[in-house]
Amino acid sequence: MKKKVKSTASRKSGRTTAAACxxxxxxxxxxxxxxxxxxxxxxxxxxxxxxxxxxxxxxxSAFRRFGTPVPDALIESLKRTRVALKGPLETRVAEGWRSINVHLRRTFDLYANVRPTMNFDGVHTPFNNVDLIVVRENTEDLYSGIEHEIAPGVVESIKVITARASRRIAKFAFEYARTHRRKSVTAIHKANIMKLSDGLFLKCARAVSESYKSIRYQEQIVDAACMRLVTQPESFDVLLLENLYGDIVSDLCAGLVGGLGLVPGANYGDKGAIFEAVHGTAPDIAGKGVANPIAMILSSAMMLDYLGIPAVGDKIRAATASVLRAGKVLTRDVGGKASTSEVTAAIVRAVSRG
Incomplete structure (x- = not known):
């Protein structure tokens, strides 16, 4: 692993509440x-x-038991704990309920999605020196879910960008960069086409950047950024994106380092956080014992950072990196033949030795 990420949330954001409980x-x-x-x-x-x-x-699983994908007991629990470790949830394509992930993020105003993406020694990819932090706005854009049918065969989806949300995600990205000694923040956009919405996002990012002169601020159109990510990923550091672009680009970045099974994720708000692997439910391999557990294990390490015990999070990250570096116990998505339980046992042994 090229660079250790000691903490993935601003120490200011919700830390007192989380550390106390x-x-x-x-x-x-x-x-x-x-x-x-x-x-x-x-x-x-x-x-x-x-x-x-x-x-x-x-x-x-909740729908089958309770007739709703988001039971009241879940919401009450999150209100009480303000912290969650979450597995992937099923969202049906073009039917059924709206994304539960989006619902939870909006309900608890978890406006910043953070996905650290970096190479691990022992996982072979065509790309080297990848060490990126994707910071994605989490509450608006096309994910606001405002859609309606204008006429038969004509559907309109409304993209919502506000100055308030744009300023606070930009500030989060720059605070993250300063806290973690990152050198640059790149705002990724399509303001050449969406001059008002993405233009507002850029204006806010530029204004916030003026308060962080020690951090280089850059801008790039999203399609050009995608090409650059697969040709010169080492030229990026912290990526600042609106919701939809962030969703797409973060998965692209995961592909640079070996796939979604290796990339942790967190959703932060001012009063809480949810930690989750960024991959989906993978129904084709569910129950077969071959899923890569590393993304979820690393997400739990991010949770420990948030809970105020980053040294233990570092211990998990070091143990995970050592298992990957050895290259003997890997799931098939990263070139191995090991089962979920075998990878887990190897990391548990490494943690115990450490």
Missing amino acids: RAVTLIPGDGVGPEVVGAALAVLEATGIKIEWDRQAAGM
């Missing part, structure tokens, strides 16, 4: 969710950290 909502999720969440729990237990888990259902 080790109660955490646990959402196993759908598909491979229970398998990878179980792996993360095993690794956390190996560190000796004591957490009061409040297990709650969401998604398809």
Whole structure:
């Protein structure tokens, strides 16, 4: 791993509340969710950290039990703990309920999605020296879900960009860069076409950048940025994006380093956070014991940073990196043949040795 990320949230954002309470909502999720969440729990237990888990259902598993994908008990738990470790949840394509991830982020105003993406020694890809932080605005844009049919065969989706949301995500990105000694922030946009909406996002990012003179501020059109990411990924540092671009570009970045099974994620607000792997439910391999648990394990390390115990998070990251570096116990998505439980056991052993 090229650079250790010691903390993925601003120390100012919700830290006092989180550090004062080790109660955490646990959402196993759908598909491979229970398998990878179980792996993360095993690794956390190996560190000796004591957490009061409040297990709650969401998604398809909740719908089958309670007739709703978002039970009231889940919302009450999140209001109480303000912190969650969450497995992937099923969102049907072009039918069914709206994305539960989007619903939870908007309900609790978790406006900043952070995805650290970096190479690991032992995972072979065509790209080297990748060390990116994707900072994605989480509450508006086309994900506002404002859609209607104007006439038969004609549907309109409304893109919402506000100065308030743009300023606060830009500030989050620059604060992150300053706290973690990052050198640059690149705002990614399509303001050459969407001159008002993306133009407003850029104006806000530029205004915020004036307060952070020690950090280089750059801008790039999203399509050009995607090309540059797959030719010169080392030229980027912190990426600042609107919601839709952030969703797409973060998955592209994961592809640079070996796939979604290696990339953790977190959603931060001023009063809470949800930590999750960025991959989906993977129904084709659910229950087969072959899912890569590393993204969820690293997400749990980000959670420990937020809870005010980053040294333990660093211990998990170091153990995970050592297993990958050895290259002997890898799931098939990164070139190995190991099972979920075998990878988990290897990381647990590494944590215990450390």
